[in-house]
Amino acid sequence: MWVSAPACRATREHAGVTARIPVPPWLDSTPFSLADGRAAGLGDERMRGRDLVRPFRGVRVVASATPDLELRCRAYCVRMRSCEVFSHRTAGALHGLPIRPRDDGRLDVAAFEPHGVPRASGVRGHRVRHCDIRAELVRGLQMVSAVDAWCQLAAELGHRDLVVLGDALVRRSSPIATMDVLAAAVGRRGARRGFRRLVHALRAVRARTDSPAETLLRLDLVEYGLPEPEINVDILDRHGRRIAIGDLVYRDYRVIVEYDGEHHRTDRRQYARDVDRLDDLAREGWRVIRFNAEHVGVRRRERLMRVHEALVAAGWRPGAA
Known part of the structure; x- marks a missing residue:
């Protein structure tokens, strides 16, 4: 602004x-x-x-x-002290994590102890310790690491948002971190604000995800009482040829749950591939249940019930390991 x-x-x-x-x-x-x-x-x-x-x-x-x-951050850099770094939401967004900057337009800026908290119009100031975070220079901007930004946000985000960000850090394509790196960063937080929430979120983070929508669908499946699916699994035909990569897979029950982004509808080549892929999966005995952005509220619950029915039909019983 x-x-x-x-x-x-x-x-x-x-x-x-x-x-x-x-x-x-x-x-x-x-x-x-x-x-x-x-x-x-x-x-x-x-x-x-x-x-x-x-x-x-x-x-x-x-x-x-x-x-x-980024331009607003570069504007602040004109007057930024050498002891300051971008942090929290601002750093997370600059690293490309799926989080919005603050609605009021303020930038998160932290100063290393013992320097004073940054105070300026348009800035939300914080103070950090050198032992708590790693600073990085990204596109010429000094900021906390993406993993440390995730840890800092535990003080203000809910469980699902933290899991979405954690998944994004260890995503399938160009991951920023590993699960071991996340665990080490959480361990450094000690008893700081949000630590318990961070530990709880870490237990639900999974590597190899592709999108926030996929993460939220996985959480919905588990919260609905269904077993946790495998993520982005290669599906092979009877000859060992890969015919698909399933988003969320119940291998033992031959059930695949997928989230279709907008490109599945608007990209003609993607749509054609989907048609062929679904036919190949059906021929191999797989049931595919698809979700999209329109499946919210009651429609979301109806789709979750279809997954439940498909698993039960394939032999799963509630309460089974």
Whole structure:
């Protein structure tokens, strides 16, 4: 969220008497300090122009720049102390984890002890110890590691959100961490706020997932009283040829539960592959039950009941190991 710089009062520029001094191209696409602006020939009055915004005190950005999270962080870096790092939600989002930045637009910034908590408009300040976290430089931004951001968020997120983030850290494609790394990070948290919640979430985290929707579906299956499925399993035909990768698989009962993202509907090639794959699975005796974004509330429970019925039909009994 950008804050407009104070407008000039009845200046010659606004009256159209003189042309506005252009912002030099090397400052046009990046946040800059007042000192950098002066060095580039921009006076204090010019830096109060309406084509510049003030994200933080002493910082300017051209108003046409898109105020996404990374640009706002780069704007704060102009005044960031060497003892500070981005943390919590901000760090998690910068690392690409499935978490939104804060709704109020504030950035999470932490200072290492014994330095004081960061205090600035647009910032939510924290304080951390060197022994608790690892700092990393990502795309030129100093932040806590993705795993440490997950641990920090245990103080404010619920169980399911923590499991979604944990799964994302050990995902199938380009994992950020391993289960051992997660366990070690949780162990370092000690008795800090959110520790019990973090331990509980770690027990439910599983490697090799593909998406938050897949994680939430797995949690729904277990909470519904069904056995926990295997994740992203190779399905072979009678000749040993792989015919599919099942999202959530009950191997002993030949039941597959899948979550279909939007691309399964909009991508024609994906749709054609799905048709062939489902036919191959049916020929090999697999039952496939599919979920999508429309399956919420009552419709979600109805689909879960179908999974229950399919497992019972294949020989599973509630309470069985």
